[in-house]
Amino acid sequence: MKLVRYGPAGKEKPGLIDADGKLRDLSRKVKDIGPDTLAPAKLKELSRLDPKKLPLVKGRPRYGACVTGVGKFLAIGLNFADHAKETGSPIPENPIVFFKSTTCIQGPNDPIMLPKDSTQTDWEVELGVVIGRRARYVEEKDALKYVAGYCLINDVSEREFQLKRGGAQWGKGKGCDTFGPLGPWLVTRDEVRDPQDLDMWLDINGKRMQDGSTKTMIFGVAKLVSDVSRYMTLEPGDVITTGTPPGVGMGIKPTPQYLKAGDSIELGIAGLGTQKQKVVAYKARRA
Numbered sequence: 001m002k003l004v005r006y007g008p009a010g011k012e013k014p015g016l017i018d019a020d021g022k023l024r025d026l027s028r029k030v031k032d033i034g035p036d037t038l039a040p041a042k043l044k045e046l047s048r049l050d051p052k053k054l055p056l057v058k059g060r061p062r063y064g065a066c067v068t069g070v071g072k073f074l075a076i077g078l079n080f081a082d083h084a085k086e087t088g089s090p091i092p093e094n095p096i097v098f099f100k101s102t103t104c105i106q107g108p109n110d111p112i113m114l115p116k117d118s119t120q121t122d123w124e125v126e127l128g129v130v131i132g133r134r135a136r137y138v139e140e141k142d143a144l145k146y147v148a149g150y151c152l153i154n155d156v157s158e159r160e161f162q163l164k165r166g167g168a169q170w171g172k173g174k175g176c177d178t179f180g181p182l183g184p185w186l187v188t189r190d191e192v193r194d195p196q197d198l199d200m201w202l203d204i205n206g207k208r209m210q211d212g213s214t215k216t217m218i219f220g221v222a223k224l225v226s227d228v229s230r231y232m233t234l235e236p237g238d239v240i241t242t243g244t245p246p247g248v249g250m251g252i253k254p255t256p257q258y259l260k261a262g263d264s265i266e267l268g269i270a271g272l273g274t275q276k277q278k279v280v281a282y283k284a285r286r287a
Helices: 040-047 081-086 140-146 159-164 170-174 221-229
Strands: 002-006 013-017 023-025 073-077 096-099 125-131 147-154 186-188 199-204 207-213 239-241 264-269 273-280
Touching (some): 073 170, 125 264, 140 147, 147 273, 221 239
Antiparallel strands (some): 002 013, 002 186, 125 147, 125 239, 199 207, 199 264
């Protein structure tokens, strides 16, 4: 299944994409696409529905983040060997785990707002893993059973905040408002034959910047779920974004390239849909 959340920000409804690519309303079946919906039994129940009997949503509504109620937004650093090389970093011997703030989560096509005083905002196309069952000390051979599904993520990053403000404190540059577009779809695990064989790409202003595959991950999805579950309990709705292939702005030689207001970003992963974002200047938001 391709599960979605659609509608105005803060008022999203649950939906489903049918075999013809049409949006169907799920609000009579579930309240939202959140932790309760991601349980294996509930997903199995939804899979038995005939999508053509669900109400057809007319028009082209906004898509929200494909999952709500995210308790932990975890990220994996330097998980592609060629990306580690372009940043001048050694190949990790173990997964590098850090957190993105849940307040950075937004819809897949919402604008990316440059943070105040930002000079080095960068892009990263990544595979997102959405947890469906509580996971604690999970063995790698069983780890995928704890995955509800997968989604596309742009792990937007402010490099100067990340690397130069108080040392390497990645959370400072990873959790700014709008830095976590999720979706458009949450594709359930049964529809992704092999999460380690997915092409992924990202364009800036129509120019291909990233062109990679999850084949070149250092640590695959099963290893990551297993490893993280040894250090913290993973709950339904938790999201792990699994690293990016080469082609980020900070790796461009001789002069790095960063996002500026007016830039257009488009990215995608095979079978998981695409995102399109416009970069906008910082604007103070109401508390």
